[in-house]
Amino acid sequence: APRQVLWTAVLLALATAVALVGGTVFWPWAQANPLVRPFQALLEASQYGWRGTVLFGGRDILVDAVPWSYVPLWMVITIPPVVLAGLGMAMVLLVRGRAPAWHAGLWAVACVPVLLVIIQRSTLYDGWRHMLFVYPPLVVLAADAWRRLITSERPWSRWVSTAGLVVGLLEPAAFIIRNHPHQVVYFNAFVGGPRGALGRFELDYWGSSVRAAVAWTADLARAAGRPLCVAGSPGDLVRLHVRHQPALYWRRQADRAHHLHVHLLRDSAASVYALLARSDILHVVRMD
Numbered sequence: 001a002p003r004q005v006l007w008t009a010v011l012l013a014l015a016t017a018v019a020l021v022g023g024t025v026f027w028p029w030a031q032a033n034p035l036v037r038p039f040q041a042l043l044e045a046s047q048y049g050w051r052g053t054v055l056f057g058g059r060d061i062l063v064d065a066v067p068w069s070y071v072p073l074w075m076v077i078t079i080p081p082v083v084l085a086g087l088g089m090a091m092v093l094l095v096r097g098r099a100p101a102w103h104a105g106l107w108a109v110a111c112v113p114v115l116l117v118i119i120q121r122s123t124l125y126d127g128w129r130h131m132l133f134v135y136p137p138l139v140v141l142a143a144d145a146w147r148r149l150i151t152s153e154r155p156w157s158r159w160v161s162t163a164g165l166v167v168g169l170l171e172p173a174a175f176i177i178r179n180h181p182h183q184v185v186y187f188n189a190f191v192g193g194p195r196g197a198l199g200r201f202e203l204d205y206w207g208s209s210v211r212a213a214v215a216w217t218a219d220l221a222r223a224a225g226r227p228l229c230v231a232g233s234p235g236d237l238v239r240l241h242v243r244h245q246p247a248l249y250w251r252r253q254a255d256r257a258h259h260l261h262v263h264l265l266r267d268s269a270a271s272v273y274a275l276l277a278r279s280d281i282l283h284v285v286r287m288d
Contacts, residue, residue: 010071017035020034020035021034021035023038023180024038045237046114048122048123049091050123051063054066054124054125054126054258055199055201055202055267055268055272056070056073056201057073057200057201058269059267063123063125064123066124066263068118070124070128071117071118071124071128071131074128074201075128076190077188077190077191077197078127078186078187079135079188079200080168080171080172080188081140081143081185081188081190082165082169082171083139084188085148086141086144087138087142087143089142089145089146089148089149090103090141090142090144090145092105092130093148095139096105098135103141103144106137106138106140106141109134110134110135110137110138110141111150111200112132113131113134114131114134117130117131126202127183127201127205129205146161146165150162150165170191171188171234172186175288178288179288181208181288182208182209182212182285182287184204184206184208185203185204185209187201193288194287194288195288198265198272199269199272199273200269202266203265203266203287204264204265204266205266207234207264209264209285209287210232210237210238210241210262210264212285213262213283213285214230214241214248214262215245216261216285217230217242217245217248217283218245218247220282221245221247221249226261227248227249229246229248229250229258229259229260230242230250230251230258230259230260230262230264231250231253231260231261231262232253232261232263232264233253233261233262235252236265238250238262263275
């Protein structure tokens with residue numbers, strides 16, 4: 001009915017406005033014009049001027065020439081298997097026509113942005129961090145699929161699915177506990193975990209391990225009873241953490257005045273393995 005269509009359009013407009021304004025709370029650039037700049041950022045994503053390379057599948061690829069499979073593959077190897085299994089069940093429900101109408105809406109919310117960046121050949125790097133906003137609706141779809149299984153009328157189905165869900169949730173939970181505060185370096189069993197992804201995909205692209213490495217260096221300086229000079233890569237990130245350590249001071253690597261060098265493993269496959277083969281490494285921040 002026209003009235004229902006109008007009411008739906010009003011609700012959609014309100015939800016869009018709230019999402020745009022709420023999404024700028026931690027986005028200073030967009031706060032200048034929250035109703036315009038998010039769309040501007042979306043349109044400019046495909047023309048972003050950075051010309052660096054990414055490590056993908058063991059090869060160094062220009063960010064404006066990544067294959068169409070870049071985001072889908074990253075999703076497959078970094079989403080916990082328990083969520084992927086739930087998504088598989090949700091897709092089966094949709095294909096069989098047994099899914100509620102809101103399932104189709106969430107699938108659209110999650111899949112359309114991914115299709116857009118593939119069609120637009122958007123500039124992508126650092127994994128699929130530009131697309132993380134599609135993950136919550138995917139988790140909701142997976143959770144509802146699991147809910148339908150564990151509330152089945154057949155007792156054996158309830159027990160089996162409940163056991164499968166618990167076991168599936170234990171895997172990412174154990175990773176989080178083991179590797180805190182470096183949970184971002186999660187890779188699932190499809191790629192062999194972080195060990196299997198080493199040299200094939202960017203691991204700690206957020207640089208969370210840099211803080212731990214600089215803290216270890218500061219402990220070394222305090223044990224030695226003297227300040228130590230630190231250089232590092234990426235320079236801005238290492239320098240940021242060095243400034244918070246009174247026992248350390250920063251110099252550029254080009255000055256060749258440093259005692260220790262902190263290096264984030266996020267370069268090409270060849271440089272990653274070349275660094276790991278060096279004999280002068282004092283400390284490695286490990287994840288699994």
